[in-house]
Amino acid sequence: MSSPVGLWPDNADDEYRAARTALWQAEQDLRDALEAVAEARRALPPGALLRDDYALREGPADPGLDQPEVTRSLRDLFGEHRTLVVYHLMFAPGAPEACPMCSMWVDGLHGVSHHLARHTAFAVVAEASVAELRAWGRRRGWDGLRLISAGGTTFGRDVGAVRPDGTLRPGLTVLRREDDGVRHCYTAFADWSEADRERGIDLYSPVWQVLDLLPQGRGDWYAANDYAGRLRG
Known part of the structure; x- marks a missing residue:
């Protein structure tokens, strides 16, 4: 396995370096899987x-x-x-x-x-x-x-x-x-199924991708209409 470069400060301990390296590999695997899905999507037969x-x-x-x-x-x-x-x-x-x-x-x-x-x-x-x-x-x-x-x-x-x-x-x-x-x-x-609601188009919103970077994750947060930065009367 190749090693990631520049993903931690110089004083990071060995436990963090090992865990982050494993995560880095998993992120690459996810990227490859997403690219394979995108290719399969493009290869769908003609629709109706x-x-x-x-x-x-x-x-x-x-x-x-x-x-x-x-x-x-x-x-x-x-x-x-x-x-x-x-x-x-x-x-x-x-x-x-x-x-x-x-x-x-x-x-x-x-x-x-x-x-x-x-x-x-x-x-x-x-x-x-x-x-x-x-x-x-x-x-x-x-x-x-x-x-x-x-x-x-x-x-x-x-x-x-x-x-x-x-x-x-x-x-x-x-x-x-x-x-x-x-x-x-x-x-x-968004609703793939009744058991898996509001996750089907997460990839197309930057909000979820950034929230998933946080240590606390997205939690049970839900968007509202009363705080949007450009909301006008």
């Missing part, structure tokens, strides 16, 4: 073709602008890109606010959205109305994000973000624009 007649509604990219909403097809959301990443925001029509955990995930994606735009289209989709999404985006400071209302369409149900009983699921979907339509590539939800 989706309808392209959803009457999706969009407000302006800057939620502070009072511009009329427009109707978009699913294909319209791709712009110049071949791929589209959708975050399924748990925000029901008439709800006072969006899911705090979902909003945390979108906060992180918003922070890197200008980097993502070099490679793929990205949109936040919810069942709430455009006006509700625009108001929430303004409070969170989500300037530049495409906020899409799928309310009144079957898009959420078709990709599993809306359960048959109408309850919502937080997650991510990747779509690809083909000559014959829009093809589903991949969907991941």
